[in-house]
Amino acid sequence: MADRMIVGIPESHATDPLSDALGQMARDGAALLHAFLSARGLTLVIAPAARGAPEEMVLGPGPFSRPTRAGHQLFWGIEHTLPPIVWHHASRRRPVRGRGLHLMPLGPVRGDVSESLAYQLVVLGDEIHQVRLRAGYKRRHVAEAMTGADVSAALQVAERVTGTSRVAHALAFSLAVEQALGIGVSAADQEARVVLAELERITSHVGDLALLAASTGTVAAAADWFRLKETLLRFQAALTGHRYLMGVVGPGGHRRPLSRELSALPALLAAVRAQVDAVASALDVTNSYLDRLHGAGRLPESPDGGVYWTGFVGKSAGLMRDTRWDAPYAAYGALTAGLAPVSVNRPDAYGRAWVRLGEVRQSLQMLSRVMDFRSPVETAAPPERQGGDRGVGYGMVEAPRGRLCYRLAVHAGRVRAASLTTPSQLNWPAVPLALEQRNILQDFPIIDASFSLAVSALDL
Amino acid sequence: MFYRRWLMHYLKRPVVTSFPGQVDPAAPARAPLEPAAHPLFRQSLTLRQVDGGSCNGCEAEIQLLASPVYDLSRFGFALSPSPRHADLLLVTGVITEAMVPVIRTAYDAMPEPRLVVAVGACATEDGGGFHGMPGVVGRLDGVVPVAVRIPGCPPSPNDLLAGLLAAVGRPARTAEAR
Numbered sequence: 001m002a003d004r005m006i007v008g009i010p011e012s013h014a015t016d017p018l019s020d021a022l023g024q025m026a027r028d029g030a031a032l033l034h035a036f037l038s039a040r041g042l043t044l045v046i047a048p049a050a051r052g053a054p055e056e057m058v059l060g061p062g063p064f065s066r067p068t069r070a071g072h073q074l075f076w077g078i079e080h081t082l083p084p085i086v087w088h089h090a091s092r093r094r095p096v097r098g099r100g101l102h103l104m105p106l107g108p109v110r111g112d113v114s115e116s117l118a119y120q121l122v123v124l125g126d127e128i129h130q131v132r133l134r135a136g137y138k139r140r141h142v143a144e145a146m147t148g149a150d151v152s153a154a155l156q157v158a159e160r161v162t163g164t165s166r167v168a169h170a171l172a173f174s175l176a177v178e179q180a181l182g183i184g185v186s187a188a189d190q191e192a193r194v195v196l197a198e199l200e201r202i203t204s205h206v207g208d209l210a211l212l213a214a215s216t217g218t219v220a221a222a223a224d225w226f227r228l229k230e231t232l233l234r235f236q237a238a239l240t241g242h243r244y245l246m247g248v249v250g251p252g253g254h255r256r257p258l259s260r261e262l263s264a265l266p267a268l269l270a271a272v273r274a275q276v277d278a279v280a281s282a283l284d285v286t287n288s289y290l291d292r293l294h295g296a297g298r299l300p301e302s303p304d305g306g307v308y309w310t311g312f313v314g315k316s317a318g319l320m321r322d323t324r325w326d327a328p329y330a331a332y333g334a335l336t337a338g339l340a341p342v343s344v345n346r347p348d349a350y351g352r353a354w355v356r357l358g359e360v361r362q363s364l365q366m367l368s369r370v371m372d373f374r375s376p377v378e379t380a381a382p383p384e385r386q387g388g389d390r391g392v393g394y395g396m397v398e399a400p401r402g403r404l405c406y407r408l409a410v411h412a413g414r415v416r417a418a419s420l421t422t423p424s425q426l427n428w429p430a431v432p433l434a435l436e437q438r439n440i441l442q443d444f445p446i447i448d449a450s451f452s453l454a455v456s457a458l459d460l
Numbered sequence: 461m462f463y464r465r466w467l468m469h470y471l472k473r474p475v476v477t478s479f480p481g482q483v484d485p486a487a488p489a490r491a492p493l494e495p496a497a498h499p500l501f502r503q504s505l506t507l508r509q510v511d512g513g514s515c516n517g518c519e520a521e522i523q524l525l526a527s528p529v530y531d532l533s534r535f536g537f538a539l540s541p542s543p544r545h546a547d548l549l550l551v552t553g554v555i556t557e558a559m560v561p562v563i564r565t566a567y568d569a570m571p572e573p574r575l576v577v578a579v580g581a582c583a584t585e586d587g588g589g590f591h592g593m594p595g596v597v598g599r600l601d602g603v604v605p606v607a608v609r610i611p612g613c614p615p616s617p618n619d620l621l622a623g624l625l626a627a628v629g630r631p632a633r634t635a636e637a638r
Contacts, residue, residue, distance in 0.1 A: 108562055109508075109543065109562060110541075112539050112541055113509045113519050113523050114509075114519065116510070116512070116513075116562070137513075137556065137558045137559055137562070138511065138512070138513035138554075138559060139513075139558070139595060140513055140556065140590045140593060140596060141590070141593040141595070144593060144594075145589060145590050153589065156589055157590070160515045160517075160588055160589060160613070161515060162516055163515035163516040163517020163519075163520060163614060164517065166517075207520065210527075211523070222527075223527060223528045226524060227528055227529055229524070229527075230524060230527060243521075243614075244517060246613065455511075456513075456516045
């Protein structure tokens with residue numbers, strides 16, 4: 001357990017090697033892909049600013065690797081606990097004290113339908129002064145479950161890390177295995193991967209926008225977005241036999257071919273685009289929706305240049321980081337030509353919704369492109385195993401919520417070591433920071449929905 | 461701006477699936493669930509969901525139950541923010557040890573009579589590949605009494621509705637029966 005302990009956003013450590021490294025990365029325009037702790041110390045995996053292979057930077061033992069009691073780990077300021085849940089455990093963040101402040105516990109059973117995570121809100125009247133997150137209720141030990149399993153069993157575990165981004169996890173896993181063993185993938189399979197990944201992104205974003213609309217009380221728009229999501233899920237079921245595209249992507253190609261329904265994709269894209277435009281243009285003039293989003297949950301300027309934020313959280317803070325452009329995989333190298341990541345310097349709930357809406361439109365455009373230069377409808381035969389039998393590989397993809405990175409050591413058909421960094425891990429620390437910026441309790445569900453992060457990908 | 465679109469929805473045919481009269485071809489066929497022999501509830505039912513270590517897949521499908529396509533309120537079902545107002549507890553996920561006391565507390569807070577439904581492959585079968593991991597119990601049986609199990613990874617909203625109707629002794633009609 002202790003070997004998975006990572007600490008970030010140190011508060012007052014000018015000489016902290018981690019702070020120095022992250023600050024240097026921010027100045028260079030590099031991005032943090034992945035971090036893991038081993039006997040050597042903390043290893044940071046860095047994507048350079050220019051396109052290129054990831055680099056590893058090893059920081060020796062230091063304050064970030066301070067051993068904690070068994071069952072406790074500090075992760076980017078979020079405290080992980082295992083049972084029994086300790087409410088007054090010393091945190092690196094200084095507690096706020098004063099007259100009239102009180103602590104409002106929320107969770108782990110919270111909201112209407114939600115994942116298990118406990119918030120501790122320190123409030124003065126309606127105003128939120130400090131937010132602490134208690135994670136660790138639903139740790140399933142994902143990396144440990146993969147370690148020692150054969151590749152196909154480990155892939156099934158990877159697909160169950162986050163239920164709404166199964167393609168992204170399967171693809172990152174497959175890329176890591178392919179790099180480790182030197183397996184090639186056919187061009188048709190590369191394009192099919194893009195189709196699946198972009199479909200998943202559209203479905204995930206539309207579902208997020210539905211929940212955001214529901215949180216502002218705009219039920220008509222929420223119903224429209226949900227209906228659109230269901231349309232997409234049904235198409236995905238017809239295409240692959242699974243509503244969330246499970247069991248399709250695998251190392252070397254596809255475990256299951258796509259069905260002939262793929263020929264219906266252009267018609268679906270046109271229908272989805274029309275519906276997205278209709279709902280988005282109606283929301284654009286709905287003041288009750290816009291008023292709740294503008295300025296809500298504004299992320300503060302971070303001293304390290306936002307080196308962590310990824311996905312739409314980073315893009316709404318003006319960062320132009322997207323794995324599809326930074327380190328192209330599958331068929332993205334040709335697809336992204338002439339396009340740029342959707343980015344805006346507006347780190348509030350509205351900006352995050354705006355980026356997701358832009359990404360939905362961009363994904364529709366990419367899907368149209370890939371259907372244009374795609375010749376055969378069906379994908380290729382079962383994967384051919386060629387290449388070596390051992391090696392270490394990285395797999396990096398842009399999941400719907402941001403950059404997802406797998407690092408796998410494979411030997412004789414088995415996963416010998418596995419570690420992964422999910423976008424939710426990188427972005428969850430932004431939620432307390434955004435909530436503490438003079439927001440009131442009534443904004444809490446909206447800000448929570450505007451991030452729409454997965455707890456299952458935080459409690460790995 | 462939405463009023464015009466609401467009106468159009470009223471003028472055109474509704475978008476709600478006529479489940480359970482219509483079998484959804486997108487939903488995988490499963491063995492029919494047996495209705496409860498002595499149902500505790502017949503009419504309205506309030507649901508509360510608790511995540512016992514899921515991947516968010518079951519939650520995504522449960523959220524769709526309230527969408528217009530499935531509209532669980534047609535059957536008298538509603539989602540509740542609190543277990544104290546709930547008749548039925550939907551539990552998802554692999555069931556971690558940290559969540560066992562939480563699930564028990566939620567169950568104890570519910571008024572009698574009450575029902576528990578285990579949702580998804582993780583809660584009903586072998587813990588979805590996480591069996592034997594530290595802190596993972598693996599199944600809901602033994603934590604709280606389970607009335608109905610809805611398998612699937614994740615179960616589709618149609619499966620969920622069929623399971624909920626079975627829990628209240630109202631079996632889902634099939635296309636053949638109609």
